[in-house]
Amino acid sequence: xxxxxxxxxxxxxxxxxxxxxxxxxxxxxxxxxxxxxxxxxxxxxxxxxxxxxxxxxxxxxxxxxxxxxxxxxxxxxxxxxxxxxxxxxxxxxxxxxxxxxxxxxxxxxxxxxxxxxxxxxxxxxxxxxxxxxxxxxxxxxxxxxxxxxxxxxxxxxxxxxxxxxxxxxxxxxxxxxxxxxxxxxxxxxxxxxxxxxxxxxxxxxxxxxxxxxxxxxxxxxxxxxxxxxxxxxxxxxxxxxxxxxxxxxxxxxxxxxxxxxxxxxxxxxxxxxxxxxxxxxxxxxxxxxxxxxxxxxxxxxxxxxxxxxxxxxxxxxxxxxxxxxxxxxxxxxxxxxxxxxxxxxxxxxxxxxxxxxxxxxxxxxxxxxxxxxxxxxxxxxxxxxxxxxxxxxxxxxxxxxxxxxxxxxxxxxxxxxxxxxxxxxxxxxxxxxxx
Amino acid sequence: xxxxxxxxxxxxxxxxxxxxxxxxxxxxxxxxxxxxxxxxxxxxxxxxxxxxxxxxxxxxxxxxxxxxxxxxxxxxxxxxxxxxxxxxxxxxxxxxxxxxxxxxxxxxxxxxxxxxxxxxxxxxxxxxxxxxxxxxxxxxxxxxxxxxxxxxxxxxxxxxxxxxxxxxxxxx
Numbered sequence: 001x002x003x004x005x006x007x008x009x010x011x012x013x014x015x016x017x018x019x020x021x022x023x024x025x026x027x028x029x030x031x032x033x034x035x036x037x038x039x040x041x042x043x044x045x046x047x048x049x050x051x052x053x054x055x056x057x058x059x060x061x062x063x064x065x066x067x068x069x070x071x072x073x074x075x076x077x078x079x080x081x082x083x084x085x086x087x088x089x090x091x092x093x094x095x096x097x098x099x100x101x102x103x104x105x106x107x108x109x110x111x112x113x114x115x116x117x118x119x120x121x122x123x124x125x126x127x128x129x130x131x132x133x134x135x136x137x138x139x140x141x142x143x144x145x146x147x148x149x150x151x152x153x154x155x156x157x158x159x160x161x162x163x164x165x166x167x168x169x170x171x172x173x174x175x176x177x178x179x180x181x182x183x184x185x186x187x188x189x190x191x192x193x194x195x196x197x198x199x200x201x202x203x204x205x206x207x208x209x210x211x212x213x214x215x216x217x218x219x220x221x222x223x224x225x226x227x228x229x230x231x232x233x234x235x236x237x238x239x240x241x242x243x244x245x246x247x248x249x250x251x252x253x254x255x256x257x258x259x260x261x262x263x264x265x266x267x268x269x270x271x272x273x274x275x276x277x278x279x280x281x282x283x284x285x286x287x288x289x290x291x292x293x294x295x296x297x298x299x300x301x302x303x304x305x306x307x308x309x310x311x312x313x314x315x316x317x318x319x320x321x322x323x324x325x326x327x328x329x330x331x332x333x334x335x336x337x338x339x340x341x342x343x344x345x346x347x348x349x350x351x352x353x354x355x356x357x358x359x360x361x362x363x364x365x366x367x368x369x370x371x372x373x374x375x376x377x378x379x380x381x382x383x384x385x386x387x388x389x390x391x392x393x394x395x396x397x398x399x400x401x402x403x404x405x406x407x408x409x410x411x412x413x414x415x416x417x418x419x420x421x422x423x424x425x426x427x428x429x430x431x432x433x434x435x
Numbered sequence: 436x437x438x439x440x441x442x443x444x445x446x447x448x449x450x451x452x453x454x455x456x457x458x459x460x461x462x463x464x465x466x467x468x469x470x471x472x473x474x475x476x477x478x479x480x481x482x483x484x485x486x487x488x489x490x491x492x493x494x495x496x497x498x499x500x501x502x503x504x505x506x507x508x509x510x511x512x513x514x515x516x517x518x519x520x521x522x523x524x525x526x527x528x529x530x531x532x533x534x535x536x537x538x539x540x541x542x543x544x545x546x547x548x549x550x551x552x553x554x555x556x557x558x559x560x561x562x563x564x565x566x567x568x569x570x571x572x573x574x575x576x577x578x579x580x581x582x583x584x585x586x587x588x589x590x591x592x593x594x595x596x597x598x599x600x601x602x603x604x605x606x607x
Contacts, residue, residue: 070531070534071531073531102556105537175551180556181558187479228575231575232575332561
């Protein structure tokens with residue numbers, strides 16, 4: 001069997017390609033969308049940020065809720081488009097490596113198996129969980145690093161649907177140690193949407209637009225109290241104020257950040273000293289910008305198709321670190337990691353703290369790692385080192401691990417063939433994947 | 436979003452509040468507050484909820500209308516009702532169920548306590564009970580709580596905005 005399709009079926013994006021390659025051939029949003037100009041739901045062919053269409057007020061249907069596949073019909077639709085028009089594979093002559101979240105419910109597993117074997121007729125299937133694939137990829141990247149020598153790591157996955165910390169030992173996820181926070185990229189986008197809709201313009205229908213705003217403007221604050229003080233300032237002193245221009249549908253169909261340079265000003269704020277410098281330089285530019293300002297004001301009044309963000313920019317990602325602020329009765333990410341480690345054998349604790357791997361799209365917020373380190377250090381015993389590794393491309397990390405697994409000799413042993421499925425049924429085949 | 440009923444020892448104001456009887460009934464046991472908070476959290480997991488709901492309704496009505504016309508021409512009332520019911524049942528069966536429904540169906544509570552499951556993988560409540568409060572209007576840290584709905588605000592200005600736009604708007 002040469003042909004293995006590796007499919008990382010995430011709640012946000014589908015990452016799919018041939019096993020053994022470095023990058024997935026196709027990355028598309030895992031949804032159908034319907035722009036205002038269309039009556040039917042359409043298949044996305046690229047990521048939304050790179051597609052040229054007008055996506056204003058597009059409606060979206062997703063087959064995945066909270067990370068789990070709840071709408072197999074919709075997923076079948078999306079997959080068949082993916083396999084026939086994008087990947088060009090024939091399922092009956094290829095094998096499928098599919099990622100599935102941990103603790104999937106039996107009913108969901110059954111419908112997934114039906115989808116793979118009965119609707120598409122794949123010749124064989126391997127179901128893998130994402131933490132072990134990330135671990136596999138990291139061990140192969142750094143053959144002499146600690147992760148591969150100790151054969152154990154703690155994979156922190158901040159994905160689209162949820163955030164979880166999972167200890168992995170010898171390529172097997174220790175499922176008793178997995179801890180999950182029910183907050184992911186989707187919740188953050190929706191939260192930002194709610195805030196902007198209440199404070200500025202109603203954007204409740206503009207999920208795709210707000211996704212873009214979140215990716216471009218949100219960042220993680222290292223000191224929330226201090227940053228709130230800065231965000232209170234007026235005019236040019238305010239390093240966080242940033243204007244996002246909504247698409248007008250005539251000259252541009254994509255929203256954009258009005259002043260991308262200004263949006264990066266917060267990065268100058270590392271500690272007290274540099275921040276005052278930054279403000280001084282701002283004062284200098286202030287006088288130059290007076291003319292600009294009046295012009296800008298006029299434009300604001302005329303068009304009204306833009307909004308300002310200040311403290312929302314860091315209060316939104318802040319929710320991952322302290323969900324309690326939102327009224328959720330859940331611990332933050334740092335505590336989540338500590339609990340995941342504490343659920344494992346004490347011998348593993350020092351190694352796990354030293355080999356934390358961050359993956360998932362929500363870790364792409366600037367300063368995410370620094371903040372996590374800052375929150376985590378006080379909670380970890382003094383004599384343990386804390387070492388957080390980031391992946392070079394956190395969205396594709398899982399897929400790359402899957403690609404490695406598909407080309408390894410173990411793959412042949414792990415797979416369940418269609419004949420076996422027909423003979424034994426879903427539940428017994430699943431035991432091969434330790435589920 | 437803000438519910439302060441978690442702390443039983445919280446000192447309450449002894450001032451008697453003038454609340455319209457209807458509103459008092461709505462607030463009852465502050466149950467509405469927690470319900471609203473839960474509804475807000477649920478809403479964070481929605482896709483484009485408003486649009487989707489409307490679209491579903493449209494579909495249903497369209498199909499019913501067609502049926503109506505067909506039945507008007509041919510059949511008697513008795514069979515019409517039956518098929519409608521059957522249709523509704525069929526629709527309910529076909530409609531994708533939410534993850535929470537599936538979760539409930541899987542009955543994970545019945546598993547022995549040492550088996551890891553979706554429910555036991557949840558991280559659990561935070562160790563410290565203190566939480567920061569942010570103004571629901573402007574986002575800065577909020578000192579005050581709205582006496583009617585329990586949301587937070589930071590200043591008189593924000594209170595006025597809150598009262599005008601958001602306060603108790605969710606009960607209706």
